Amino acid sequence: MTPKDLALFVVRRLLLLATTLLGIVTIVFLMIKAIPGDEAQAAAGLTASPEQVEAVRRRLGLDDSVLQQYVGYLGRLLHGDLGNSIFTFRPVASDLSGLIPYTIELVVLAMLINVSVGVPAGMLAAARHRSRVDDSVRLLAIFCGALPTFWLAMIGQAVIGRQLGLTPISGVATIGLDVPRRTGFLTLDSLLAGNVVAFNDALAHLVLPAAVLSIPFMSFVIRVVRSSMITALEADHVTAARAKGASERTVLVRHGLRNAIAPVSTLLGLQIGWMMGGAVLVETVFNRPGFGSYLTQAVAHKDTFAVLGMVLVVGVIVTFVGLVVDLVQLVADPRVRLLEARRA
Amino acid sequence: MTTVAIAATASRPRRKRLPVLDVIAFGAVVVLLAMAVAGPWLAPHDPYQVRLDRALLSPSGDHLLGTDGLGRDVFSRILVGARSSIFAALLAVSGAALIGIVVAMVATIGPRWLDDVVMRLCDITLSLPVMVMALGVAVALGPSLHSAIVAMIVAWWPGFARLARAEMRTVLTAPYVEAATVLGASRARVMTRHVLPNSLDGVYVQATLEIGGATLIMAGLSFVGAGAQPPSAEWGAMVENGSRYLSSAWWISTFPGLMITLTALAFALAGDALRNRSHPDSTLG
Numbered sequence: 001m002t003p004k005d006l007a008l009f010v011v012r013r014l015l016l017l018a019t020t021l022l023g024i025v026t027i028v029f030l031m032i033k034a035i036p037g038d039e040a041q042a043a044a045g046l047t048a049s050p051e052q053v054e055a056v057r058r059r060l061g062l063d064d065s066v067l068q069q070y071v072g073y074l075g076r077l078l079h080g081d082l083g084n085s086i087f088t089f090r091p092v093a094s095d096l097s098g099l100i101p102y103t104i105e106l107v108v109l110a111m112l113i114n115v116s117v118g119v120p121a122g123m124l125a126a127a128r129h130r131s132r133v134d135d136s137v138r139l140l141a142i143f144c145g146a147l148p149t150f151w152l153a154m155i156g157q158a159v160i161g162r163q164l165g166l167t168p169i170s171g172v173a174t175i176g177l178d179v180p181r182r183t184g185f186l187t188l189d190s191l192l193a194g195n196v197v198a199f200n201d202a203l204a205h206l207v208l209p210a211a212v213l214s215i216p217f218m219s220f221v222i223r224v225v226r227s228s229m230i231t232a233l234e235a236d237h238v239t240a241a242r243a244k245g246a247s248e249r250t251v252l253v254r255h256g257l258r259n260a261i262a263p264v265s266t267l268l269g270l271q272i273g274w275m276m277g278g279a280v281l282v283e284t285v286f287n288r289p290g291f292g293s294y295l296t297q298a299v300a301h302k303d304t305f306a307v308l309g310m311v312l313v314v315g316v317i318v319t320f321v322g323l324v325v326d327l328v329q330l331v332a333d334p335r336v337r338l339l340e341a342r343r344a
Numbered sequence: 345m346t347t348v349a350i351a352a353t354a355s356r357p358r359r360k361r362l363p364v365l366d367v368i369a370f371g372a373v374v375v376l377l378a379m380a381v382a383g384p385w386l387a388p389h390d391p392y393q394v395r396l397d398r399a400l401l402s403p404s405g406d407h408l409l410g411t412d413g414l415g416r417d418v419f420s421r422i423l424v425g426a427r428s429s430i431f432a433a434l435l436a437v438s439g440a441a442l443i444g445i446v447v448a449m450v451a452t453i454g455p456r457w458l459d460d461v462v463m464r465l466c467d468i469t470l471s472l473p474v475m476v477m478a479l480g481v482a483v484a485l486g487p488s489l490h491s492a493i494v495a496m497i498v499a500w501w502p503g504f505a506r507l508a509r510a511e512m513r514t515v516l517t518a519p520y521v522e523a524a525t526v527l528g529a530s531r532a533r534v535m536t537r538h539v540l541p542n543s544l545d546g547v548y549v550q551a552t553l554e555i556g557g558a559t560l561i562m563a564g565l566s567f568v569g570a571g572a573q574p575p576s577a578e579w580g581a582m583v584e585n586g587s588r589y590l591s592s593a594w595w596i597s598t599f600p601g602l603m604i605t606l607t608a609l610a611f612a613l614a615g616d617a618l619r620n621r622s623h624p625d626s627t628l629g
Contacts, residue, residue, distance in 0.1 A: 020467065020471060024468055031480055031481065032484070034484050035485075142612050145608070145612060146556055148560050148580070148583075148601060148604045151583050151597070154583070154587055155601070157590075158590045162591060216560075273472075277473035277476045280564075295476070296568045299479055299482065300568075300569050302483065302486075304484070307479060314473060314476045315471055315476075318471045318472070318473065
């Protein structure tokens with residue numbers, strides 16, 4: 001694939017990304033319009049005075065036609081204006097930017113656990129296809145997928161946190177262990193401050209929520225790794241490699257796992273988005289600040305613009321992750337490169 | 345039930361896996377559905393009656409699974425709650441599947457641009473996580489079990505639409521479809537009489553698989569307050585209700601949570617078994 005092809009690929013993907021983003025924005029706009037009752041009242045909050053409601057109505061241009069409103073909405077979005085929260089009385093965008101590091105830390109650690117357990121388990125099942133081991137791993141995967149995250153979080157918190165005292169019960173850090181906030185990421189900030197105690201503390205607060213969050217997602221990773229490796233290992237070139245004396249390890253990693261990269265990376269990309277949905281439940285139970293608990297709080301207070309702002313931001317994040325996944329596949333999988341080169 | 349019959353007769357030798365598990369899964373599904381139908385008549389106590397003098401009783405002969413913070417019988421609430429928990433998931437999945445099938449048909453019959461538009465719309469909707477999307481819809485419509493069901497349908501139809509479309513495209517190239525076209529059947533007749541009935545197997549299997557997932561998401565929505573509202577005995581709402589008593593009265597949250605897990609597991613295993621029957625060569629176990 002020449003650099004020109006690559007550039008074409010990126011341009012094509014960016015165009016696709018633009019239409020997706022516009023689509024998400026439109027869906028969210030329609031959702032705002034679907035709210036029953038007075039939109040200005042919803043934006044200003046139920047406790048707002050009639051004058052305040054009128055001011056919001058004028059600011060949002062709610063007396064204009066729907067098309068004008070749509071254009072105005074797009075314009076405000078381009079300026080990073082997601083509306084104001086009726087609960088925190090602050091712009092939703094600034095609320096979210098302060099919270100995003102907490103959720104990213106949680107999702108990143110959950111993803112690490114997800115991959116480091118799910119991929120080997122799937123490999124094991126594929127290597128021992130149609131054996132007891134394979135059956136047990138499959139059943140375990142199905143079982144993991146059937147566990148309700150919020151319930152698992154509560155049980156984990158009660159048993160591991162409270163009864164056994166192995167992890168902190170809730171929150172993100174022990175009171176008193178303050179580190180200067182530079183990046184907003186607690187683990188990173190404590191490392192930057194050279195404070196090992198604070199780092200361990202932040203990590204200890206993260207481990208259980210991240211483990212709980214990762215379990216339902218492992219279910220999919222195990223199944224996709226297993227299934228794509230089984231298919232790959234049945235191919236003729238694998239038989240040829242075995243006949244030429246390749247070790248089982250080489251066969252598994254070089255021929256089996258390599259073929260699983262494309263489907264697994266697609267799945268992991270999707271899972272990052274789903275995990276943001278799962279974080280809603282985990283953060284609520286563990287009382288962690290973040291996207292999820294902000295969202296639950298917003299739902300509880302009927303804080304419409306906070307909720308829809310979140311929907312929008314998550315949609316944008318998922319879309320960009322999708323782009324990254326495509327680029328990773330382009331680098332990792334020669335078949336994808338070939339396909340894209342042909343299309344270019 | 346036909347499902348049981350399938351499970352009982354399908355002990356083909358080439359499958360190593362014990363069909364026993366499949367039978368258990370289908371059995372559990374039947375029991376759960378029966379519970380959803382008959383729950384209110386089986387409940388030994390009134391599930392909504394507040395009796396503060398009987399609050400937080402541990403499991404005993406009279407209250408099999410104990411009582412909650414308001415003295416309501418947990419066992420009775422679980423029986424009654426089966427209806428909202430399971431039927432909500434069934435409704436959400438069948439609604440999403442139905443819309444998906446209709447959209448897929450329109451996309452398959454219609455002009456090329458319509459197909460493109462529909463598929464882009466699917467991609468866009470799929471880029472929003474179901475839980476986040478559903479919370480958005482739930483807050484836009486006001487939190488209730490109904491809006492949670494609507495929310496799930498809104499978030500979930502694209503998966504079915506893509507699946508059904510892919511199957512329809514495959515069936516469209518089959519010789520018998522060509523034969524029907526050559527014989528002069530109209531496009532509408534070809535679609536409804538030949539393509540549609542032959543492209544739904546995958547959708548059925550997928551739907552069965554998704555009911556478990558729908559149960560989980562529905563319960564999650566109720567847990568965060570965007571689904572069934574108090575005093576509903578919906579299982580997710582029950583888990584939430586018991587969360588503040590977890591260290592003193594563990595039974596209030598634990599049993600409804602177990603029921604959610606069992607339901608999700610039963611439908612996942614049943615869907616898995618169905619898929620293995622319809623696609624014996626599938627490795628995506």
